[in-house]
Amino acid sequence: MLIVANWKAYIEDLTRAKSLLTLSKRLLRERTLTIVLAPPAPLLGALAATHGSEVALAAQDVSATTGGAKTGENTAQTFAALGATYTIIGHSERRAVGDTNAVVAEKMSHALAHGLIPILCIGEGERDKAGEYLALIREEITTALVGLTPKERRSVIVAYEPLWAIGKGSTFAISPNDLSEMVLYIRKVLGEFLPGDSAHSATILYGGSVAVDNARALAASTGINGFLVGHASVDGEQFSQLVTALD
């Protein structure tokens, strides 16, 4: 089970960042699951400078560019140099401010070129009865993977995050039944890009109002490999209950 804590911009000071890191280290003791922390970029730098390797770090995003005269950019190479292992790419909050599928594809390439494992976020804004949202999901996966080498494609983690479920109370999360169907569908689409039956073993996460009271049901027999957790990951009490429930 992989739990990625997406701190978004909820955490803005080093004291809280350090205390959540310490908590994650403690939670990992004697547990088999993996915790990945995705702090805002400056805090990732600060945490990376001081901590060991038990808790992996993820960037929340990387630039669609490499180095050079690009004021304000945070490149994949910079995050890799700091010791990040993963990066979230194509989060809906980045897509909302301009990340098209083409931009997402660029970012995927940069991340992989510098050894970061991309956590590709996909998800529909709303569901229509005719199932057109499935075509949107297919398009998001296709455009992100088509330009990658077979080896690169195999390393991609997919995070299914329907926009209608993000940032709300736990009752707004997807139902376990609907999640099972989406996981099957995503694996089917991945199967078009991955050799043999490697789509079956691809890592797929769910994100969108995951909390202590729905996590276990969402994890049980839906075929999901873990969660991308937003607001519940920045409250120490909630996060430790969540991790404990999933262990």
Ligand code: PGA
């Ligand atoms: P949430 O956010 O858990 O607050 O819904 C998840 C995400 O956007 O990654």
